[in-house]
Amino acid sequence: MKPWSQVALLAKREFLERARSKPFLITMSLLTVAILAIGPVISMLSSGESEATKIGLAGEELPGIEQELYEQAVLFDMEIEVDRFSTRAEAETALTDGQVAVVLVDRTEIVFHTSGSSQVTGLIHNAVDTTLKTNALTELGLSDDEIALVVEPVPVEVTTLEEQNAQEEAKRGAAFVGAIFLYISIIMFGQFVAMGTVEEKQNRVVEVILSRVRPWQVLVGKVLGIGLLGLMQLIVFAGAAYVSAQFADLTDIDVAAIGLPVIASLLFWFILGYTFYAFLYAAVGSTVSRQEDLQGALMLPIALILPGYLLAIFAAEDPDALLPTVASLLPPWAPFVMPVRIAAGSAQPWEVVVAVVGTVLGAIALVWIGSRVYSGALLRTGGKTSLREAWKAAVE
Amino acid sequence: MLELVDLNKRFGDVVALAGAAFVVERGRILGFLGPNGAGKTTAMRVVFGLVRPDAGSVLWNGGPVGPAERLRFGYMPEERGLYPKMKVHDQLVHFSRLSGLSKTEANESVDHWLDVLGLAGRGDAKLDDLSHGNQQRAQLAAALAPNPELLILDEPFAGLDPIGVESLAATLRELASEGVTIVFSSHQLDLVEDVCQDVAIINEGRVVLSGRLDDIKNRSTKRRLTIDVDGGAWIPDSPGVEVVDGPGPAHCVVESDAPVADLLAAANAAGAVNRFVFEPPRLTDLFREAVGS
DSSP: OOHHHHHHHHHHHHHHHHHHSHHHHHHHHHHHHHHHHHHHHHHHHHHTOOOSEEEEEESSOOTTHHHHHHHHHHHTTOOEEEEEOSSHHHHHHHHHHTSOSEEEETTTEEEESSSOOHHHHHHHHHHHHHHHHHHHHHHTTOOHHHHHHHHSOOOOOOOOSSOOOHHHHHHHHHHHHHHHHHHHHIIIIIHHHHHHHHHHHHTTOHHHHHTTSOHHHHHHHHHHHHHHHHHHHHHHHHHHHHHHHHHTTOOOOOHHHHOHHHHHHHHHHHHHHHHHHHHHHHHHHHTBSSGGGHHHHTHHHHHHHHHHHHHHHHHHHOTTSHHHHHHTTSTTTHHHHHHHHHHHTOOOHHHHHHHHHHHHHHHHHHHHHHHHHHHHHHTOOSSBOOHHHHHHHHHO | OEEEEEEEEEETTEEEEEEEEEEEOTTOEEEEEOOTTSSHHHHHHHHTTSSOOSEEEEEETTEEOOHHHHTTEEEEOSSOOOOTTSBHHHHHHHHHHHTTOOHHHHHHHHHHHHHHTTOTTOTTSBGGGSOHHHHHHHHHHHHHTTOOSEEEEESTTTTOOHHHHHHHHHHHHHHHHTTOEEEEEOSOHHHHHHHOSEEEEEETTEEEEEEEHHHHHHHOSEEEEEEEETTSOOOOOSTTOEEEOOSSSEEEEEETTSOHHHHHHHHHHHSOEEEEEEEOOOHHHHHHHHHTO
């Protein structure tokens, strides 16, 4: 029997037993339903509201103002609706009730409910100004073309020194979302790995297992089985989120802008990061023999994951800064930070190689350490074994 | 053939094994005896690579024991444990497959052993839902289902009812007759005497007595004397007589060259003799002598 066929058997058991367990199925279904519900709920909440800014007119009438407001709205890239009120009091009531956002009284006063908007003020001011000028010039007997020459805004071209790169934004955003996913997955499935390790010690089934296979096979099988389950769950959630987004009209996420290489790199780093931390959780789980003692021991991996997540935020802001650059090379943080730097285009090829090799070696070292701790700690079932004790027992 | 050669193991200041050694030949049943803490469990764990000895080795059919050899061994550890939430049949198949059986072989073997051990029909139950005795049988099935060539059982009779004890003893005898080598530990010496052909007695990490039970008994300089005299327990009042516990009449251990005729005459003088047996020592007598208490 090949060692890897045994690993496959161990992984299969982890996957099936967990996938079949009621708590898992219930949590999974509830979360999937919740994700599916978010889209329709958002679309329901937002359907009643119109995006248009409602402008009320009251007091002295200014001929041509309505049309001018609509024309200005085009220039301001805004959507508006105009309502006319017979008295100022009526308009103010409408303003208080939220039926309109702003009221133009006579031609001289702009009234908001609580706070003003400079964009809306500008729009109305321009409209009043243009209307007054147009009316005055018409009275002077100028033709429409002549009037247009005076009141039409002079076209001004707006340019930027550096072109804003929408693609880069999308890539960086995707990498950052990847870091969040990694963070959540590690917290959730790392916990599963650690709990599974402790469970076998608590049930004292380890001795039956270890009389057949070696500790590293147990750890690798556990991490693979639970990892596959985690991946499957992610795919289900992502699918549900996609369906949900269709309902909410939130489909302006530009997958094409992110690009296949970035998605591939994200997936690669996700798997590498998960594997690294799963082995850390397995090693940590090996040091305790009761579930009650597990929480305390899990402080160590969390103390590494949290900075990784924060460094990813930092890297998304400034990928070339010293701190993210150094962190992206070190095994515990590379899976969080490096994909962000790769997406931002700031990582040198050699840096990527160093980070990958370092993380792979780190994961192998953790399997080795974890196996030792596992076999050393398993035969002691009284409470918590310190890492040092377990190590000593294994070396003995 | 299983050989334990000069095993030494220390845990900090505690000496668990101090040159422990014994041999079991193919198809024989060895009772592995010793007081609590004598090193029985540690020695068994060494066979399965769960404890690395400081010195000494384990040989199977004359060769070293590695992972491949261990797959042909079945083990029922002292620390009982299976997956509590997993169906009995499923986990037995899992363990059998880990030992190298194919899916079909594993299923057939598990069905067979569940049947033999009286668990037929309980295969779909979770381990947690079985009674204590049945969990014990399931544990035994985990050791037996991979069809091992060597079976090492740590206290297999503990927790079984008399019928369970009987059927396990019969099962072990049958396996041995098919060529399976069996080592088991137990504190129930009468039971060991009935079931096994060989014994190894370990004390403070050293095997102090080992070999074929018949040979050991015959070699012993002690004899057991059982006397039942009318009118109460009569005990010979002569030097070299050690009174031991036993049911009913008086039991004592005497030297093999004790003056049997004189003792019988003395018993006759005390009352009507219903029973007077002079026979090889029992295992308990040998055990007591070997561990010196």
